[in-house]
Amino acid sequence: MMEHPIGLSIRKGTKVYPGTVALSEVDFDLHMGAVNVLVGENGAGKSTMMKVIAGVEQLTSGQLFLNDNPVTLRTTDDAAKHGIGIVFQELNLFPNLTVAENIFVGRELTRGGIDIDMAAQREKTRALMKRLEQDIDPDDLVGDLRVGQQQIVEIAKSLAQDARILILDEPTSALSAVEVDILFRVIADLKNNGVGIVYISHRLEELIQVGDFITVLRDGVITGARSMDGVDISWIVQNMIGESSKDFAKEISHPFGNEVFRAEHVSLGSSAGGLLVDDVSFSLKSGEILGIYGLMGAGRSEFLECAIGRHPQSVGQIFIEGELLTEKTVAGRIGRGLALIPEDRKNDGLVQILSIRENMTLSSLEQFTRGIHMSLSRERDTVIDYIKRLTVKVASAEHAVSSLSGGNQQKVVISKALMTSPKVLLMDEPSRGIDIGAKAEVFRVMRKLAADGLGIIFVTSDLEEVMSLSDRILVMSNGRVTGEFSQDSATNTALVEASAIGHAQPTHIKEPA
């Protein structure tokens, strides 16, 4: 094997955010001319570590070394000057500008510092697209491109900066198999030119295929770092999850009731063609917690949105307690006993500008209303009751909901859903963006609700969570249900494999150890 000098390293790197330790004394080495893969669950600290390297965040303590010289990167500009480029998971593109304009945004090629040299930009963009084997015109608007092509543009953007160190955060999440192949060829090419690549992905097969070195993170601590030789999926999963399961809500056994929710052949087309949700059917009993596991973009959230009525154009049938849902509107479906806790709390779950009380009762105002008159005192009493029941930590129910921590905000969203007296609760990533203590509390609430006879469908990308919380597990991939497991039959490896079905070439699936 080639010699891989260490181009960048972190020693005893610690990053503390208010309330949580995101990185704890990590030692990380980045090998040049190689692909350094980074893996870990959501919230394990991968993104934080990459933000530190890219100059977005600074370490609370510890030191960053570039070629053995201590450096401090204060801004992304700083990092770029040192030859560090990053492709973020969320696309940072301007849909209203052209491909060429996006690639050179902030670093426009100019004549005399004033006049943008469009011809040169176009020329360079064309060369980059040729290298990426893409037929994208430099003058196309980025907004008109498919998401996969947009990701290619994002990659081209960092290639254009001639980065010596390139960080790719889930670059393949929206790419087709062919595009993934092209990307891998480009990566190999960069490697041969001595570029050090950090590659973050949840697709373990892909990591094994592309990686030279692997680093596994769990809860801000590095739990495994070695060269890729001899690494298999079960080794990765073991290091990701750890031996002992975190003490989430323990099972309280209770019998299930009758079927409360059934989906039959639910499908949803996407604007780009193809299906986001592809013929999904399953049923749920009251008191049952059904976990839906899958990667980002597997169609899990979209399915929940179909169920709640956000996509009137979706097809298929939903039954509540055996009766067909004919209502097409969200309000109608809430009335029939469905309630959704959206993934994006900030944009879909809460009205940030309103108070905690006003947010909680938003879906159930008619409960306090006689004629047109709303009883504010009854509203307040109910809100206080829910604040107690869900142990929401608030100074006053009149404060803006934006002043709460993530976990407490989530409890407000859950309260809002519960106030509509739902029969089925649809929860999209209920633990996203909340700390471990609040997580355990949210799970305890879910358990208790199920014991009270509520049917719960929850979506998560967290293996451990889905394993410990669900009575039954569905796995989705590419919009389809690709696996169904009972609590006993589910294993980490089986879930991961089912979640990769239909994705880029899992050519050599390793047997579970």
Add this chain to the structure above:
Amino acid sequence: MMADLTASVPAPSSPNALLVLLKARTFIALILVFTFFALNAPNFLSTANMVIMSKHVALNAFLAIGMTFVIVSGGIDLSVGSIVGLCGMVAGYLVLNGIDFGLGWSIQFNTFEICLLVILVGTAIGAINGFLITKLNVAPFIATLGTLYVARGAAMLSSDGRTFPNLNGNPEYGSDTFRWIGAGEIFGIPVSICMLIAVGLLAAYIAKRTPLGRHIYAVGGNERAAGLSGINVTRTKYFVYIFSGFCAALVGLIVSSQLVAAHPATGDTFELNAIAAAVLGGTSMSGGRGKIGGTIIGAFVIGVLSDGLVMMGVSSFWQTVIKGLVIIAAVVIDQAQQKVQARVALQAQAAINK
């Protein structure tokens, strides 16, 4: 339990006191402006002046109330001034001519029927705004800009740009009471002021104590979250534009009755004064925040300011400049309030989390 919680939080007194001051800023401004003119402008405090001034303020306040709902819902209604003009013309036409189908006879209306028809016209234009914005997805600014021109043009066309004079009505048709709207009194209070009190109370009630009001705030604060919470966003938006049209129709009636004439250019730039009053009263242009009470006080600040300056003999050019400065100052202070408010809430929350 809530009281206990609140009491247990160590009150950071200085920002709280500051917050109270900032929250009451429009009211304080009103008192300051009022005191200033009471001391400096002769006859400012006379009853006659008070009545005239409140009649002026009432016109703007009506529009500003409707505008507040629209802005709180995240929109804007530029068409209200033109609706005032058109509604005034409709009222004038009906008083003078009734409806003539060209069959040799015409339908004449009494005052009450005229009012109903005029209000119907105003709410219909509001409904058109709502339709354009919700069903055809036109941005509120553009949709209401369009109806602004259409309504103004229609008002001009209705009389070829001429004034409908002498709207005294005809006792035979029961329309001679039309003048009462602008000139009459109930228990010594001008009718238009009574109407303002009624509409103001109604709007404040809707805002505070009905689900509809809460929906308006939610839609303006976060339309997606509101929709996912089961709120009918389309219906809520329809309501605010229809209500705004309703308020504009009332102003059209009052103005034409006060002047005993209807001129098609009436109401020009009224929409800007209404927006100014709402903003002065603490309504956020980005939606989700605003109070009816604040808006009415805001309308009074603007009204007192312009009337007082006139009485002091300040040139109308300076008046315009001063009005602009007051509005800018109001928004700057509003930003400061938001910051202090967020800090107080965060401090209280941090104290709880310890």
